[in-house]
Amino acid sequence: MLYLVRMDVNIPADMPAEELARLQAAEREYSQSLQLDGRFKHLWRVAGEYANYSVFEVSGNDELHELLSGLPMFRYITAHVTPLATHPNAVQR
Amino acid sequence: MLYLVRMDVNIPADMPAEELARLQAAEREYSQSLQLDGRFKHLWRVAGEYANYSVFEVSGNDELHELLSGLPMFRYITAHVTPLATHPNAVQR
Amino acid sequence: MLYLVRMDVNIPADMPAEELARLQAAEREYSQSLQLDGRFKHLWRVAGEYANYSVFEVSGNDELHELLSGLPMFRYITAHVTPLATHPNAVQR
Amino acid sequence: MLYLVRMDVNIPADMPAEELARLQAAEREYSQSLQLDGRFKHLWRVAGEYANYSVFEVSGNDELHELLSGLPMFRYITAHVTPLATHPNAVQR
Amino acid sequence: MLYLVRMDVNIPADMPAEELARLQAAEREYSQSLQLDGRFKHLWRVAGEYANYSVFEVSGNDELHELLSGLPMFRYITAHVTPLATHPNAVQR
Amino acid sequence: MLYLVRMDVNIPADMPAEELARLQAAEREYSQSLQLDGRFKHLWRVAGEYANYSVFEVSGNDELHELLSGLPMFRYITAHVTPLATHPNAVQR
Amino acid sequence: MLYLVRMDVNIPADMPAEELARLQAAEREYSQSLQLDGRFKHLWRVAGEYANYSVFEVSGNDELHELLSGLPMFRYITAHVTPLATHPNAVQR
Amino acid sequence: MLYLVRMDVNIPADMPAEELARLQAAEREYSQSLQLDGRFKHLWRVAGEYANYSVFEVSGNDELHELLSGLPMFRYITAHVTPLATHPNAVQR
Amino acid sequence: MLYLVRMDVNIPADMPAEELARLQAAEREYSQSLQLDGRFKHLWRVAGEYANYSVFEVSGNDELHELLSGLPMFRYITAHVTPLATHPNAVQR
Amino acid sequence: MLYLVRMDVNIPADMPAEELARLQAAEREYSQSLQLDGRFKHLWRVAGEYANYSVFEVSGNDELHELLSGLPMFRYITAHVTPLATHPNAVQR
Numbered sequence: 001m002l003y004l005v006r007m008d009v010n011i012p013a014d015m016p017a018e019e020l021a022r023l024q025a026a027e028r029e030y031s032q033s034l035q036l037d038g039r040f041k042h043l044w045r046v047a048g049e050y051a052n053y054s055v056f057e058v059s060g061n062d063e064l065h066e067l068l069s070g071l072p073m074f075r076y077i078t079a080h081v082t083p084l085a086t087h088p089n090a091v092q093r
Numbered sequence: 094m095l096y097l098v099r100m101d102v103n104i105p106a107d108m109p110a111e112e113l114a115r116l117q118a119a120e121r122e123y124s125q126s127l128q129l130d131g132r133f134k135h136l137w138r139v140a141g142e143y144a145n146y147s148v149f150e151v152s153g154n155d156e157l158h159e160l161l162s163g164l165p166m167f168r169y170i171t172a173h174v175t176p177l178a179t180h181p182n183a184v185q186r
Numbered sequence: 187m188l189y190l191v192r193m194d195v196n197i198p199a200d201m202p203a204e205e206l207a208r209l210q211a212a213e214r215e216y217s218q219s220l221q222l223d224g225r226f227k228h229l230w231r232v233a234g235e236y237a238n239y240s241v242f243e244v245s246g247n248d249e250l251h252e253l254l255s256g257l258p259m260f261r262y263i264t265a266h267v268t269p270l271a272t273h274p275n276a277v278q279r
Numbered sequence: 280m281l282y283l284v285r286m287d288v289n290i291p292a293d294m295p296a297e298e299l300a301r302l303q304a305a306e307r308e309y310s311q312s313l314q315l316d317g318r319f320k321h322l323w324r325v326a327g328e329y330a331n332y333s334v335f336e337v338s339g340n341d342e343l344h345e346l347l348s349g350l351p352m353f354r355y356i357t358a359h360v361t362p363l364a365t366h367p368n369a370v371q372r
Numbered sequence: 373m374l375y376l377v378r379m380d381v382n383i384p385a386d387m388p389a390e391e392l393a394r395l396q397a398a399e400r401e402y403s404q405s406l407q408l409d410g411r412f413k414h415l416w417r418v419a420g421e422y423a424n425y426s427v428f429e430v431s432g433n434d435e436l437h438e439l440l441s442g443l444p445m446f447r448y449i450t451a452h453v454t455p456l457a458t459h460p461n462a463v464q465r
Numbered sequence: 466m467l468y469l470v471r472m473d474v475n476i477p478a479d480m481p482a483e484e485l486a487r488l489q490a491a492e493r494e495y496s497q498s499l500q501l502d503g504r505f506k507h508l509w510r511v512a513g514e515y516a517n518y519s520v521f522e523v524s525g526n527d528e529l530h531e532l533l534s535g536l537p538m539f540r541y542i543t544a545h546v547t548p549l550a551t552h553p554n555a556v557q558r
Numbered sequence: 559m560l561y562l563v564r565m566d567v568n569i570p571a572d573m574p575a576e577e578l579a580r581l582q583a584a585e586r587e588y589s590q591s592l593q594l595d596g597r598f599k600h601l602w603r604v605a606g607e608y609a610n611y612s613v614f615e616v617s618g619n620d621e622l623h624e625l626l627s628g629l630p631m632f633r634y635i636t637a638h639v640t641p642l643a644t645h646p647n648a649v650q651r
Numbered sequence: 652m653l654y655l656v657r658m659d660v661n662i663p664a665d666m667p668a669e670e671l672a673r674l675q676a677a678e679r680e681y682s683q684s685l686q687l688d689g690r691f692k693h694l695w696r697v698a699g700e701y702a703n704y705s706v707f708e709v710s711g712n713d714e715l716h717e718l719l720s721g722l723p724m725f726r727y728i729t730a731h732v733t734p735l736a737t738h739p740n741a742v743q744r
Numbered sequence: 745m746l747y748l749v750r751m752d753v754n755i756p757a758d759m760p761a762e763e764l765a766r767l768q769a770a771e772r773e774y775s776q777s778l779q780l781d782g783r784f785k786h787l788w789r790v791a792g793e794y795a796n797y798s799v800f801e802v803s804g805n806d807e808l809h810e811l812l813s814g815l816p817m818f819r820y821i822t823a824h825v826t827p828l829a830t831h832p833n834a835v836q837r
Numbered sequence: 838m839l840y841l842v843r844m845d846v847n848i849p850a851d852m853p854a855e856e857l858a859r860l861q862a863a864e865r866e867y868s869q870s871l872q873l874d875g876r877f878k879h880l881w882r883v884a885g886e887y888a889n890y891s892v893f894e895v896s897g898n899d900e901l902h903e904l905l906s907g908l909p910m911f912r913y914i915t916a917h918v919t920p921l922a923t924h925p926n927a928v929q930r
Contacts, residue, residue, distance in 0.1 A: 001246045013849045035184040044177040047898045048905040048918040060187045061326045065271035068327040081327040084137040085251035091128040094897045105664045140247045141254040141267040153838045154698045158922035161699040174699040178902035199384045221370040230363040233433045234440040234453040270323040277314040280432045339373045340512045344457035347513040360513040364437035385570045407556040416549040419619045420626040420639040456509040463500040466618045525559045526791045530643035533792040546792040550623035571663045593835040602828040605712045606719040606732040642788040647772045649779040652804045686928040695921040711745045716829035735881040736809035742872040805884045812885040825885040
């Protein structure tokens, strides 16, 4: 089952550079392991913004929430989820 | 180059059923030919709404506008385009 | 899997009274059959508005869209879906 | 009488981890005692967000406000209340 | 129990003058009978707009919805309800 | 002349408890003296929120602003004023 | 007492040209008589829009509503009123 | 003096094709004559929408409004004007 | 040329009282000198808010920006500018 | 390919003056080098606001994001990108 998620990232202006670097490295590792196991299908940067659109393929709402709330940056992310259904005109999938 | 497009469809309440059927058939054919030639990469229904999220891979803004404005239902669609860039954490693509 | 759906109903002002009555009867029958089979778990009126909040328990996004788009009044409904996950503090369910 | 409440939680970024843990434990206990006495009927996580939708069954607006303003996290919660009425098409209740 | 309701009225531009007059007379009569029986406690015009703020004192959400949906102009009204609770600093009531 | 005012209160998270208590006591005293002299006609809590709807009866815009800007918590309040006029269907007043 | 009013005008697309001309002439006459008697102090066009910002000096909310609801185009106007108070830094008035 | 203007075009769904063609031809001619005389400096399509961003160089607010309200499609356009000033970091101009 | 400007003032909660007093005195002096030289034509308080509506008469967008960005409180002000044009129904001016 | 970008700048109130000066100098240098190499085609101040509208001509979404995210002030900027396409009525370009 697919979900489109927009995430906007807001890092507190006073976070020390090292902490930010550590956080970004953890985020990268977490994100890539989910991409590699196939559940995090697409990850795109919104051009010009510290934001992304992501597509997840998971078993349902609970697994989606588990993955998202496990993001190392979750506390600094405003996420909005759109559940996706099959489109009758879609050819490939 | 990728673009995410949200489209909300608003058919006038007084459109005759035949005209609507013709319009939907034309939309389907147009949409599928673009999917088959690879430029219309993803087409997802927004669950519960007469709306979709679509991803296009085209040469740029002009080609994107040409494809979207050629949609048979374009007149009845409210579209919003988000230009997508490569995300530094993206593994696959 | 649970989904919360807000639906706002907008009937065209010029719909004949009989057609409206027929539509409302069909809506009632459809809605009640889904309630009886257990997939339409809650149906509440938003006090003061021609709107409702509904909770569905279905197998996923596709089944949800199928149920919602099958509503006889679907064409006149603006729906917004919120996917629900288990809350860690929830006792009963 | 039923009310639907959406709550968005915003914990200050500089709250010490212990204080947060104490706050979350208090919230859990408070929330569960209300669920057990039957007034806090449903508690659902909004998938992907630090937010919930809750349904309360109380004697009226005053009792609802008393329960909500008693939440240990009330100061960090943005709540929006929707009063619910019986829907004429509702079968079960 | 008190509720504050904002109502915005939108009469279709093509409603014949007689029908509008009949509707307004019915609205007036309905509104005044509720004011006289004490449930419709305040009715104020929003200065400059075809809108009002109203305060109702009723037994709860169901009675409120029954009164509002019984308004002769209900079909042309966009209503938004705010449930009111006792304020700890309120002297009179 | 009547005005409806919605006030949302935002106390900084780091205000010391004593200062908050002093502020709330001052607010209470100020508010009650205005209620007793008849200019602050209604004070209602918005159920579930740290917010209120208030009705003032004053000589005009200047007196209203003077009263509101004199609130001890004014600096922490987001207020929105709606000027009210007599409604032609209003019975009592 | 002063009020700032923004008015957006929406004429139905199917209004016959003569009716529109008659309406505009009536609006002009009404507006100018209020300007001449001093109550309609300023009338400015919002550049690029069929909208205006107006300043009225009247005895209060009731007189303001009477003037605005008397506009020949009132039915086609969306108005929003801001009550103005004396600014402590204002020199002239 | 420069102004940025966003224009969204909404043609009534029931406008006959010939009338629309006539309107579009008039719009084209008007727009191009302003571009040729140098006052309509830029005209860009918003990708995917029946909308444009335009830049005008005119003597001031009055001339801008005169040009915009003279657009053959003005009645069907929602325009929003942003006045532009010289940016201290701008090199060319 | 006229411009209407709405300004909302947000002073950081932790600004020392002396600094605020100095800032307010500077703002007052600056504002009054512009009022006296005729470019700052109107200054009105929004009743109930720490906000104002102001009207400026200047040579154009650049001079307007120069005046506004010179406000001692500019850093704490959210301003929105509406360019005003002559209204065809305006009598006086 | 052209993009219109609106940028709103929010500098933390507690940034030391020297750091701000250094940041602004870096921003100026970066911005001007992009203007000189032709990719940053227009840079306009939004009159009255700490904001700008900019037009970039780049090879696509990735280059645009690279330029924007390289802005020294990027962390303090809220940007919104609109992809622009050729307008059929545009004469010059």
